[in-house]
Amino acid sequence: xxxxxxxxxxxxxxxxxxxxxxxxxxxxxxxxxxxxxxxxxxxxxxxxxxxxxxxxxxxxxxxxxxxxxxxxxxxxxxxxxxxxxxxxxxxxxxxxxxxxxxxxxxxxxxxxxxxxxxxxxxxxxxxxxxxxxxxxxxxxxxxxxxxxxxxxxxxxxxxxxxxxxxxxxxxxxxxxxxxxxxxxxxxxxxxxxxxxxxxxxxxxxxxxxxxxxxxxx
Amino acid sequence: xxxxxxxxxxxxxxxxxxxxxxxxxxxxxxxxxxxxxxxxxxxxxxxxxxxxxxxxxxxxxxxxxxxxxxxxxxxxxxxxxxxxxxxxxxxxxxxxxxxxxxxxxxxxxxxxxxxxxxxxxxxxxxxxxxxxxxxxxxxxxxxxxxxxxxxxxxxxxxxxxxxxxxxxxxxxxxxxxxxxxxxxxxxxxxxxxxxxxxxxxxxxxxxxxxxxxxxxx
DNA sequence: AGCAATATTGGACAATCTTCAAATATTCGT
DNA sequence: ACGAATATTTGAAGATTGTCCAATATTGCT
Numbered sequence: 001x002x003x004x005x006x007x008x009x010x011x012x013x014x015x016x017x018x019x020x021x022x023x024x025x026x027x028x029x030x031x032x033x034x035x036x037x038x039x040x041x042x043x044x045x046x047x048x049x050x051x052x053x054x055x056x057x058x059x060x061x062x063x064x065x066x067x068x069x070x071x072x073x074x075x076x077x078x079x080x081x082x083x084x085x086x087x088x089x090x091x092x093x094x095x096x097x098x099x100x101x102x103x104x105x106x107x108x109x110x111x112x113x114x115x116x117x118x119x120x121x122x123x124x125x126x127x128x129x130x131x132x133x134x135x136x137x138x139x140x141x142x143x144x145x146x147x148x149x150x151x152x153x154x155x156x157x158x159x160x161x162x163x164x165x166x167x168x169x170x171x172x173x174x175x176x177x178x179x180x181x182x183x184x185x186x187x188x189x190x191x192x193x194x195x196x197x198x199x200x201x202x203x204x205x206x207x208x209x210x211x212x213x214x215x216x217x
Numbered sequence: 218x219x220x221x222x223x224x225x226x227x228x229x230x231x232x233x234x235x236x237x238x239x240x241x242x243x244x245x246x247x248x249x250x251x252x253x254x255x256x257x258x259x260x261x262x263x264x265x266x267x268x269x270x271x272x273x274x275x276x277x278x279x280x281x282x283x284x285x286x287x288x289x290x291x292x293x294x295x296x297x298x299x300x301x302x303x304x305x306x307x308x309x310x311x312x313x314x315x316x317x318x319x320x321x322x323x324x325x326x327x328x329x330x331x332x333x334x335x336x337x338x339x340x341x342x343x344x345x346x347x348x349x350x351x352x353x354x355x356x357x358x359x360x361x362x363x364x365x366x367x368x369x370x371x372x373x374x375x376x377x378x379x380x381x382x383x384x385x386x387x388x389x390x391x392x393x394x395x396x397x398x399x400x401x402x403x404x405x406x407x408x409x410x411x412x413x414x415x416x417x418x419x420x421x422x423x424x425x426x427x428x429x430x431x432x433x434x
Numbered sequence: 435a436g437c438a439a440t441a442t443t444g445g446a447c448a449a450t451c452t453t454c455a456a457a458t459a460t461t462c463g464t
Numbered sequence: 465a466c467g468a469a470t471a472t473t474t475g476a477a478g479a480t481t482g483t484c485c486a487a488t489a490t491t492g493c494t
Binding site: 439440442446447451453454456457458459462463464 | 465466467468469470471472473474475476477478479480481482483484485486487488489490491492493494
């Protein structure tokens with residue numbers, strides 16, 4: 001794992017400034033895109049001078065890395081909150097995670113941030129690394145329920161099913177996310193996802209997953 | 218629909234130069250990302266001077282628009298080729314489209330281009346417009362088969378199912394696409410997609426799609 | 435071959451970018 | 465409240481960007 005530089009800011013004021021910079025940076029990325037992600041726009045966004053931003057984050061890359069780590073940490077917390085729902089069966093939990101994930105995808109924050117992240121991951125090893133780590137956790141959460149629903153699957157097969165469910169849900173982002181062309185169909189999409197993915201988890205067999213795929217090709 | 222400027226290049230040489238510029242521009246976007254998408258890198262990629270690129274495309278935005286339109290046109294052709302497979306049932310065709318789409322997603326070209334496009338669509342109305350148009354065609358193709366498989370569905374319900382299948386497949390791009398962390402699981406993903414999506418098309422009812430989603434929330 | 439239209443070169447330009455360093459202001463333990 | 469550590473401002477260096485222009489080379493029609 002590639003380490004991000006430790007978060008700067010020793011005095012109370014400096015620490016608060018760093019907070020403002022990180023928030024402004026995230027806002028710029030969400031509202032204006034990677035193209036507008038410059039020190040000047042970030043500084044303007046939090047009423048600061050460029051030099052000050054440059055002082056707290058001597059290299060721009062540091063800012064990106066710290067920002068990304070803090071942002072994904074907040075998503076980790078969100079993910080953990082999904083898990084802590086007592087008194088539900090594994091199937092109900094899986095259905096709930098699906099609903100909550102698709103709900104979150106509809107926010108402007110998630111819609112914009114993750115599409116940007118997927119693009120950045122093409123070139124930046126750091127971003128790619130963090131994206132992989134984050135979704136590994138998502139797979140774990142989903143996989144836990146899948147394993148309970150379908151006890152015949154091996155751990156690797158469980159992960160494959162979790163990966164399928166997670167990736168399929170994420171696929172809604174560019175199409176049914178915030179202000180995307182088919183955003184109004186998200187309720188229907190969610191209904192289909194709940195039905196389809198739960199059914200898959202229940203009924204998929206090792207035999208299915210070993211499919212040679214020579215029949216249709 | 219936002220019109221792209223007409224393609225420049227009058228003489229044979231000029232036209233060929235425009236070709237090289239467009240190819241170089243696409244290569245830069247695929248290989249080096251949106252960050253490196255500058256006139257100078259594009260010019261260097263096709264052994265030209267910046268002034269010449271600027272002469273054929275007086276504004277950078279023109280280059281982007283023409284490039285995007287030509288690129289999506291090539292994907293349109295690819296899509297049409299998928300359709301022209303004779304002697305197959307609707308179910309077999311749907312399964313085939315799923316396999317071919319997921320195959321294409323594994324290419325570096327598609328993996329990188331579409332992730333970049335989804336990000337650019339957040340800020341550029343033009344890109345968003347073209348992305349919407351392209352996937353509308355994808356939905357049409359898939360929807361045609363879905364309608365044949367499940368004749369009880371209304372046209373809008375057919376589109377919802379096609380949208381679900383398409384978006385779910387696209388979701389594999391950032392995770393199982395070219396050199397992505399779980400690229401080695403694409404065969405399993407494809408097997409699940411074929412089984413799961415075909416089953417959905419067959420069995421989904423209007424009642425399912427009208428799901429109120431109050432039960433699990 | 436001649437000639438107007440088109441293409442290419444090379445450089446200039448202003449605007450932007452990141453990074454840095456010196457000067458000034460603020461904070462906080464003592 | 466003093467003083468060292470930290471934060472902020474200011475200004476500027478150096479690089480890169482898109483755009484433009486005049487000079488030159490090439491093309492393709494008559």
